[in-house]
Amino acid sequence: MEEKPYFCPNCRSNRFKFSRITTFSMPFRKDAISGELLEKDEPVIVPDAEDIIQCQVCHFTGNEMRFIKAAEREPRTQPTVPSTYT
Numbered sequence: 001m002e003e004k005p006y007f008c009p010n011c012r013s014n015r016f017k018f019s020r021i022t023t024f025s026m027p028f029r030k031d032a033i034s035g036e037l038l039e040k041d042e043p044v045i046v047p048d049a050e051d052i053i054q055c056q057v058c059h060f061t062g063n064e065m066r067f068i069k070a071a072e073r074e075p076r077t078q079p080t081v082p083s084t085y086t
Contacts, residue, residue, distance in 0.1 A: 004071065005068075005075075006018055006064075006067035006070075006071055007073075008055040009060070009069075009070035011055060011057050014055050014056070015071070017056035017057060018054065018055060019053070019056055021053070021054055022046075022052075023046040024043040024045060024046065025046050026044070027041040028040040050065065053066075053067050
């Protein structure tokens with residue numbers, strides 16, 4: 001995951017509540033006749049070329065670059081508050 005801001009391109013309101021979705025592979029063996037589970041190995045993370053991100057507000061899912069590009073198109077700026085002390 002990149003250290004860049006995200007912005008949901010779908011709901012266009014969320015900038016901070018996201019989930020990273022990963023894929024697991026879990027090898028197992030079943031009996032060909034009964035379907036009984038004979039052996040099960042530990043889950044292994046399947047490495048993807050890009051992270052899949054989900055907006056926790058609208059549940060839109062897309063690749064990480066869509067969220068980064070949306071944030072670049074509509075950057076969030078720091079508010080400037082004028083000082084009342086002189």
